[in-house]
Amino acid sequence: MTKHPFSGSLPPLLSESRNPAMCQLLGMNCNTPTDIVFSFEGFRRRGGLTDHHADGFGIGFFENRGVRLFHDDQPSAHSPVADLIRAYQIKSENVIAHIRKATQGRAELVNTHPFIREMWGEYWLFAHNGHLENFRPALGQYYRPVGGTDSERAFCHILEELRQRFDSKPPAPVLFEALAELTARIRCHGLFNFMLANGDILFAHASTLLHYIVRQAPFGEAQLLDDDVTVDFAAVTTPNDRVAVIATLPLTGNETWTQLAVNELVAFRDGDIILRDRPAEPKYLPVAEGLALARAVGAV
Amino acid sequence: MTKHPFSGSLPPLLSESRNPAMCQLLGMNCNTPTDIVFSFEGFRRRGGLTDHHADGFGIGFFENRGVRLFHDDQPSAHSPVADLIRAYQIKSENVIAHIRKATQGRAELVNTHPFIREMWGEYWLFAHNGHLENFRPALGQYYRPVGGTDSERAFCHILEELRQRFDSKPPAPVLFEALAELTARIRCHGLFNFMLANGDILFAHASTLLHYIVRQAPFGEAQLLDDDVTVDFAAVTTPNDRVAVIATLPLTGNETWTQLAVNELVAFRDGDIILRDRPAEPKYLPVAEGLALARAVGAV
Numbered sequence: 331m332t333k334h335p336f337s338g339s340l341p342p343l344l345s346e347s348r349n350p351a352m353c354q355l356l357g358m359n360c361n362t363p364t365d366i367v368f369s370f371e372g373f374r375r376r377g378g379l380t381d382h383h384a385d386g387f388g389i390g391f392f393e394n395r396g397v398r399l400f401h402d403d404q405p406s407a408h409s410p411v412a413d414l415i416r417a418y419q420i421k422s423e424n425v426i427a428h429i430r431k432a433t434q435g436r437a438e439l440v441n442t443h444p445f446i447r448e449m450w451g452e453y454w455l456f457a458h459n460g461h462l463e464n465f466r467p468a469l470g471q472y473y474r475p476v477g478g479t480d481s482e483r484a485f486c487h488i489l490e491e492l493r494q495r496f497d498s499k500p501p502a503p504v505l506f507e508a509l510a511e512l513t514a515r516i517r518c519h520g521l522f523n524f525m526l527a528n529g530d531i532l533f534a535h536a537s538t539l540l541h542y543i544v545r546q547a548p549f550g551e552a553q554l555l556d557d558d559v560t561v562d563f564a565a566v567t568t569p570n571d572r573v574a575v576i577a578t579l580p581l582t583g584n585e586t587w588t589q590l591a592v593n594e595l596v597a598f599r600d601g602d603i604i605l606r607d608r609p610a611e612p613k614y615l616p617v618a619e620g621l622a623l624a625r626a627v628g629a630v
Numbered sequence: 631m632t633k634h635p636f637s638g639s640l641p642p643l644l645s646e647s648r649n650p651a652m653c654q655l656l657g658m659n660c661n662t663p664t665d666i667v668f669s670f671e672g673f674r675r676r677g678g679l680t681d682h683h684a685d686g687f688g689i690g691f692f693e694n695r696g697v698r699l700f701h702d703d704q705p706s707a708h709s710p711v712a713d714l715i716r717a718y719q720i721k722s723e724n725v726i727a728h729i730r731k732a733t734q735g736r737a738e739l740v741n742t743h744p745f746i747r748e749m750w751g752e753y754w755l756f757a758h759n760g761h762l763e764n765f766r767p768a769l770g771q772y773y774r775p776v777g778g779t780d781s782e783r784a785f786c787h788i789l790e791e792l793r794q795r796f797d798s799k800p801p802a803p804v805l806f807e808a809l810a811e812l813t814a815r816i817r818c819h820g821l822f823n824f825m826l827a828n829g830d831i832l833f834a835h836a837s838t839l840l841h842y843i844v845r846q847a848p849f850g851e852a853q854l855l856d857d858d859v860t861v862d863f864a865a866v867t868t869p870n871d872r873v874a875v876i877a878t879l880p881l882t883g884n885e886t887w888t889q890l891a892v893n894e895l896v897a898f899r900d901g902d903i904i905l906r907d908r909p910a911e912p913k914y915l916p917v918a919e920g921l922a923l924a925r926a927v928g929a930v
Contacts, residue, residue, distance in 0.1 A: 393738070397740075398701055414710060414711065417710060418711075440695040476695050477695065
């Protein structure tokens with residue numbers, strides 16, 4: 331596993347992560363239904379309290395083939411919907427969440443990630459952090475955007491291309507290869523950090539910043555960066571549990587997160603990476619540089 | 631306007647509505663964003679308190695082109711999600727809600743109404759109350775069910791047929807006519823009370839029981855049947871507001887609700903009916919008979 335460039339250097343990471351000025355992504359993929367409250371608590375506080383993400387948030391939970399989707403145009407730190415999520419402790423094997431800072435499209439509900447569509451008789455969720463320039467694919471036959479974001483256009487374009495190519499779901503490696511090819515084309519248009527999930531697999535792609543951690547036995551204690559909260563995972567898990575958490579920036583300060591390389595695409599299933607497409611000479615962006623890149627294109 | 635057969639006879643209606651044994655539908659269509667809390671309060675109590683609907687519920691709110699969708703597999707009377715909806719007072723021009731008693735498909739999240747799909751660059755919501763026998767349309771090109779209900783199959787079939795016929799959204803009267811034709815074919819398979827909405831128009835069709843009321847100035851007081859709650863609409867509306875509420879059974883005891891005829895399809899926009907397709911010799915089902923029909927096919 332690639333070491334996160336900041337592992338061991340807690341103070342700079344801590345100070346950076348308290349002031350990251352971009353949209354944030356959070357994903358979870360597990361081998362057993364797990365509640366995301368601990369990770370979500372740190373994440374949600376980046377929406378309006380420890381950060382400037384005041385343009386709404388969304389979170390989608392897969393429960394088997396079903397999806398529970400919550401969107402809010404209130405900042406996540408103060409949202410009653412976020413309060414509900416904390417109180418409800420929904421258990422899921424696959425979660426995608428997004429705190430939105432509007433770069434394209436008005437900050438209204440229709441533009442709030444994650445977006446949802448059905449393909450091959452399954453629901454798919456998609457959330458994007460970044461900014462695509464001059465990305466105007468032709469009107470799709472199967473999938474059309476409803477709102478005005480580059481993100482939803484990218485999602486619909488990905489599904490459209492996959493659906494045109496495959497009438498039913500192909501095996502995971504075939505799907506992964508097709509997605510990698512599409513992703514490589516779309517990221518020419520700008521920053522394209524995204525997560526895409528169907529309840530079984532969670533795909534994650536980094537243009538700039540995306541980190542993950544796989545928690546499994548022996549479980550230890552974790553300390554949230556954005557909050558004075560500690561959780562002892564050993565007390566809330568069984569020895570067979572495996573939970574991958576994926577986030578723009580590490581959420582905990584006392585664990586080692588792995589950074590995705592620039593232009594790396596990975597697929598998680600059952601809490602671990604099953605497929606990966608990493609550039610031959612991987613480049614890992616320092617957090618400050620990643621944030622500067624986001625600022626430069628207005629994704630701040 | 632057709633008089634509800636029970637208007638003026640409060641006691642029998644009241645006792646019936648406290649024990650209706652079938653799924654329930656609730657819709658709202660308005661000319662200004664309105665909160666549905668008052669109607670939802672009576673409706674939700676039919677899910678586990680005043681009724682036997684303990685298989686979950688769902689509610690979808692349109693906000694312009696966006697949708698806020700809440701699903702829960704807990705009975706609506708006790709659901710934290712329903713508590714949130716009460717506390718949050720979401721204002722919407724178009725709402726569809728459903729309390730589910732499973733007849734086909736397991737009572738899990740994926741089978742919870744309303745279902746959502748995108749068509750012609752708009753989101754569509756659908757909820758069904760009833761039971762379709764031997765309804766197995768061929769696998770769609772554009773729309774495929776994810777769960778195992780007759781209801782989602784009917785929704786996907788309607789969208790598939792409309793999408794095959796129209797590449798972009800036709801004018802409302804053309805769409806209405808196509809939907810009426812499709813509905814007439816599908817209802818041959820059984821009970822097909824449904825609501826379908828795209829944020830602009832709300833279509834409602836009755837096989838057995840569906841009632842509506844259009845509230846407009848001068849607004850009066852309304853008293854919920856299922857709860858000791860009264861609201862003075864004059865105090866919470868402006869003189870230009872117009873709000874249509876559609877429900878399986880009337881929700882209030884001191885207002886006159888209009889019943890839809892058996893096999894009647896109507897379209898609401900801006901809080902009023904703009905299109906209707908009613909049989910030449912309309913038949914209005916007494917509530918007891920409608921409930922008995924539902925029981926006979928297992929939609930109890």
